[in-house]
Amino acid sequence: MTKIPDIATEALPIRRILVVDDEHSLRVLLSKALSRAGFVCREVPDAEQAWELVKDMDEPDFDLVISDISMPGMDGIELLKKVKEVNPAIDFIIMTGFASEYSYVDIMDAGASDYMTKPFNINSTLARIKRIAREKRHLIDLEETNRQLRQAMERANRLAEEAKEASKAKTFFLAAMSHEIRTPLNGIVGYTDMLMDTELDKEQTSFLESAKFSCDTLLSVVNDILDFSKVESGKMFLD
Structure with a gap:
């Protein structure tokens, strides 16, 4: 029996998975395989039911x-586009067992995170999920870094102001005090x-x-203080 690695115990941002396929056994x-790997799974037989679970x-x-x-009814690509419209953060893997009207480029352009063919290998599927989760973690970390950077810039601008x-x-205080003095x-x-122009003895x-x-x-x-305050206020320029 193929051993299924428990990758859901890793600190990855994918835990809950919805499986949509009209083939009951698959x-x-x-x-079950994803549940054994530690994920929380729900499965539905068609895209309409999946859409009802996600849309609101x-x-x-x-x-x-x-x-x-x-x-x-609704195919996987239609479901993918609808899901991405209401919540772009949900990742999406498209499966197919035969040639379809959609090319790989069509599928990825619609917003899919990955694409795999049937029959699938569960370890290969888990590896795909792990890659998607790690990319998502990197994106989350990048967004957090950008958020912290924006906060730091806002704080720096506020302190500068x-x-x-x-x-x-x-400058106003220096100018006012200098004038008063x-x-x-x-x-x-x-x-x-005036006193020095009067008759004074030597000591006086x-x-x-x-x-x-x-x-x-x-x-x-x-006067130097006044000049300094003028320079700071932009009213005087040094050569």
């Missing part, structure tokens, strides 16, 4: 549909100059010269 055989689901009950291509606003507030300082410098002159030097130094610092 449908039951495939469902907000959250799909199946991760994968394995469907025969040729069945009475907050820093920009903080810089504006700092320079106004009385100009008065002190002016009165100092020395005191006033020291005061004027200190005022001029402080005024230079204040």
